[in-house]
Amino acid sequence: MDHRNLEDHLGEFGIVDRAIHESQEEVRRELSWDVIASHRERLMRLVRRRLPNAQDAEDCVQEAMLRAAAHGNLDRERIGPFLTTVALRLCVDHYRELERRRRLLRRAADVGTAETPDEGVCDQDFGRWLLGQVHLLRGRERQVVLARAHGISTLEFARMHQISVKAAEGAFTRGRARLRLVCAKALDGAAA
Numbered sequence: 001m002d003h004r005n006l007e008d009h010l011g012e013f014g015i016v017d018r019a020i021h022e023s024q025e026e027v028r029r030e031l032s033w034d035v036i037a038s039h040r041e042r043l044m045r046l047v048r049r050r051l052p053n054a055q056d057a058e059d060c061v062q063e064a065m066l067r068a069a070a071h072g073n074l075d076r077e078r079i080g081p082f083l084t085t086v087a088l089r090l091c092v093d094h095y096r097e098l099e100r101r102r103r104l105l106r107r108a109a110d111v112g113t114a115e116t117p118d119e120g121v122c123d124q125d126f127g128r129w130l131l132g133q134v135h136l137l138r139g140r141e142r143q144v145v146l147a148r149a150h151g152i153s154t155l156e157f158a159r160m161h162q163i164s165v166k167a168a169e170g171a172f173t174r175g176r177a178r179l180r181l182v183c184a185k186a187l188d189g190a191a192a
Helices: 003-012 015-037 040-048 054-070 076-112 117-136 139-149 154-160 165-191
Strands: none
Touching: 015 054, 015 076, 040 054, 040 076, 054 076, 117 139, 117 165, 139 154, 139 165, 154 165
16 A cells, blocks of 8 residues: 555544644644744833843743744734733832732731830820811701711711711811811911
8 A cells, every 4th residue: 555545544533634634733833833933032022121120020021922833823914913912011010019908008008007105195186176166167067967976877877867867977077177177277376
């Protein structure tokens, strides 16, 4: 049996077609990786300008190249723009992650700060002074601010006085704004 007859015989069972298809697929993968790898230096220059850390830039470029390689049927002419877009988006993701971590650390640091005794005494004294200024407020504003100072929620206050929650919240907001103005005037007078 010669080579041609063997191919015909194996072709009946689909063995030759599958082997040819697999070898073509392997050649296509090798070609695409070569094309992808040829963009590495350009991507490194692009990413290095945006990320200060060389290791982060390398990680970003490698991730972009892996995503391109994993993209099964990416057109050869579009590999360059695809890699550029992915690399730039990975840079943005890197900065988003840094910002998220920075905010988390700031929140965690704020929770753990201990108040010094003199800060606590000053805060209590300021609270007493501010509560004394409530008499400057008008009717409903004074009532709702005093209720909140005694631990009564705006919802409970609205139920007790048979008014809408919106009206109670509005009175509280106006009262708080007026107290803020009184406080600002007092601090300006103390600074002068």
